[in-house]
Amino acid sequence: MDVKFKILRFDPDKDKKPHWESYQVEMEPTDRVLDGLELIKGRVDGTLGLRRSCAHGVCGSDAMLINGKNLLACKVLVKSLPQPITIEPMRGFNVLRDLIVDMEPFFAKYRAVKPYLIEKDERPEHKERLQSPADREKFEDTTKCILCGACTTSCPSFWANPDYVGPAAIVQAHRFIFDSRDQGKEERVEVLDGRDGVWRCRTVFNCVEACPKGINVTKAIGEVKQALSKGELDPPK
Amino acid sequence: MRLYKGGVGQASWALHRLTGIGVLFFLFTHIADTALIMVGPEWYNKIIAIYQMPLFGISEIFLFAAVLFHSLNGLRIVIIDFWPEATVHHKLLFKGMMGIFLAVFIPVAWIMLGHALHGGAH
Numbered sequence: 001m002d003v004k005f006k007i008l009r010f011d012p013d014k015d016k017k018p019h020w021e022s023y024q025v026e027m028e029p030t031d032r033v034l035d036g037l038e039l040i041k042g043r044v045d046g047t048l049g050l051r052r053s054c055a056h057g058v059c060g061s062d063a064m065l066i067n068g069k070n071l072l073a074c075k076v077l078v079k080s081l082p083q084p085i086t087i088e089p090m091r092g093f094n095v096l097r098d099l100i101v102d103m104e105p106f107f108a109k110y111r112a113v114k115p116y117l118i119e120k121d122e123r124p125e126h127k128e129r130l131q132s133p134a135d136r137e138k139f140e141d142t143t144k145c146i147l148c149g150a151c152t153t154s155c156p157s158f159w160a161n162p163d164y165v166g167p168a169a170i171v172q173a174h175r176f177i178f179d180s181r182d183q184g185k186e187e188r189v190e191v192l193d194g195r196d197g198v199w200r201c202r203t204v205f206n207c208v209e210a211c212p213k214g215i216n217v218t219k220a221i222g223e224v225k226q227a228l229s230k231g232e233l234d235p236p237k
Numbered sequence: 238m239r240l241y242k243g244g245v246g247q248a249s250w251a252l253h254r255l256t257g258i259g260v261l262f263f264l265f266t267h268i269a270d271t272a273l274i275m276v277g278p279e280w281y282n283k284i285i286a287i288y289q290m291p292l293f294g295i296s297e298i299f300l301f302a303a304v305l306f307h308s309l310n311g312l313r314i315v316i317i318d319f320w321p322e323a324t325v326h327h328k329l330l331f332k333g334m335m336g337i338f339l340a341v342f343i344p345v346a347w348i349m350l351g352h353a354l355h356g357g358a359h
Contacts (some may be wrong), residue, residue: 069241088239204250219324222318
């Protein structure tokens with residue numbers, strides 16, 4: 001089948017502002033959007049800039065705005081989309097070129113929530129840190145995050161205020177805050193409870209719909225809000 | 238820039254903002270017209286006479302819709318914020334809220350429309 005693409009192109013060395021360019025390639029209906037973009041780059045216009053890595057919905061490097069919604073290009077079949085398929089870079093980040101955005105501010109927020117296990121007690125010698133299945137279940141959903149940025153860049157609160165820590169960083173914080181083995185909950189409070197923290201969430205649910213891993217992001221943010229308001233993340237007295 | 242294709246959550250969020258600004262605008266106008274009583278009763282009566290024109294009667298229906306939507310949607314957000322488990326059923330919550338909105342709005346709007354068109358007393 002012939003598939004028409006409309007791609008928002010921008011080269012900071014040549015263009016003053018982004019512009020649309022149209023392409024048409026022959027593809028199988030069961031091909032994915034990423035296959036189409038690679039066909040364009042390989043056979044039609046080698047200057048097209050995009051990120052991809054695993055191409056199997058695991059690495060999260062090809063999140064982009066496809067037909068007006070944040071999706072992973074490697075997960076969407078072309079037959080499932082009306083044509084022309086419009087492709088834009090994710091919103092809210094600076095565009096470096098075409099579909100490539102500067103994700104450094106996104107990762108700075110990720111680092112700010114300390115997304116790792118913080119242990120203060122002495123590590124048990126030759127022993128595992130035991131955890132009950134019920135305790136493990138509390139953060140099961142948020143372990144699935146692949147840091148693609150689809151949630152954060154679908155969030156109107158983030159578009160309005162790029163300093164907002166954003167859904168992805170809160171999901172990462174949730175993963176450790178609700179881990180019974182973690183002892184650094186209070187170290188994340190400053191970022192999460194601050195003026196650009198969780199309270200910026202307006203329960204718009206765009207993040208839930210955009211997440212390629214099906215994480216209930218708004219629920220995770222809600223649980224962090226609850227924990228903060230109940231003082232569960234305060235330092236031990 | 239094209240509109241992001243969000244779901245009912247984005248639509249309700251946008252409507253919440255829009256109705257909030259609309260109601261705020263009405264409140265400021267209402268404070269200003271009530272304050273005219275300080276200038277003199279004749280000025281106050283003139284303004285109230287304008288409000289009794291059919292066009293303003295119909296505008297009041299929109300005002301009622303804005304207040305009702307803003308209130309019900311606010312309650313929906315409160316439910317979601319206090320019980321994060323409710324996020325799983327947020328679309329159902331929205332549908333339920335819109336059901337209540339229509340059940341209240343349609344009969345009240347019908348009565349208000351009658352008043353506006355037939356010059357009923359306010």
